[in-house]
Amino acid sequence: MRTKKIFWAVAITALVVAIILISLEAYYVVVAFVVGLLLMGYRELWSLIRRRKMPPIDERVKENTGKSVRNGFIFFVVATAFLMLPFSVRLVEKPDTVQVLGALFIAAGAVHLLSYLYYDRVEPRLTEKRLKLFKTFMLIAGISLGAAIISIFLHNAIYALIMHFWDADFEEPVFFIISVFICPLGFAVGIIGSMVIYFKALFGKAP
Numbered sequence: 151m152r153t154k155k156i157f158w159a160v161a162i163t164a165l166v167v168a169i170i171l172i173s174l175e176a177y178y179v180v181v182a183f184v185v186g187l188l189l190m191g192y193r194e195l196w197s198l199i200r201r202r203k204m205p206p207i208d209e210r211v212k213e214n215t216g217k218s219v220r221n222g223f224i225f226f227v228v229a230t231a232f233l234m235l236p237f238s239v240r241l242v243e244k245p246d247t248v249q250v251l252g253a254l255f256i257a258a259g260a261v262h263l264l265s266y267l268y269y270d271r272v273e274p275r276l277t278e279k280r281l282k283l284f285k286t287f288m289l290i291a292g293i294s295l296g297a298a299i300i301s302i303f304l305h306n307a308i309y310a311l312i313m314h315f316w317d318a319d320f321e322e323p324v325f326f327i328i329s330v331f332i333c334p335l336g337f338a339v340g341i342i343g344s345m346v347i348y349f350k351a352l353f354g355k356a357p
Contacts, residue, residue, distance in 0.1 A: 214269040222262035229254055232299065267352060275351040284347045291340025298333035301325040 276284060305325035312320045 214266055217269055218262045218265035221265040222258045225261040226254055226258040229257065268348065272348055272351040275354060280347060284344055287340045287343035291337050291344065294333045294336030294340060298329045301329035301333060305329060
């Protein structure tokens with residue numbers, strides 16, 4: 151009963167926020183906000199539609215939900231921090247703050263959903279070998295993303311220093327190649343490899 155009250159409290163609060171955003175004509179954020187909430191509350195909504203009651207919540211569900219909420223929050227904070235960095239603005243021409251915020255809502259909801267499904271259904275179905283391989287691919291993707299951010303920063307920093315001290319329009323090649331070619335390739339390999347293992351376990355038969 152307490153969980154149901156919390157769910158309806160969140161739903162009513164989300165409705166109020168959505169109405170405020172509509173009054174501000176932030177329609178893109180409204181759509182993204184609603185999509186993000188649907189991704190986060192899919193389990194409760196699905197149970198209410200099919201069984202007209204909240205899904206059962208045990209210690210395992212609480213632990214999985216806590217971990218997935220944590221992952222979604224960390225993603226939102228890290229992505230926001232990255233987008234606030236001065237050099238990141240150069241990646242997008244005239245970025246629209248409203249669109250970026252909406253995209254973050256959707257992405258955070260997706261991270262929460264994928265995380266919950268991982269802890270609830272994927273991880274228990276993976277053998278020790280497959281789990282290590284999955285974590286290796288995720289590590290490759292994470293290192294590639296971090297290396298890309300650092301390379302972009304160093305490329306821009308070197309370019310700015312050369313312009314400041316020597317007044318020369320010199321494009322630094324090493325970090326440019328790393329950030330534009332090597333890191334995206336490593337990130338793609340890590341993401342594709344981990345997603346193949348993830349979805350094979352998700353839709354495969356339980357051992």
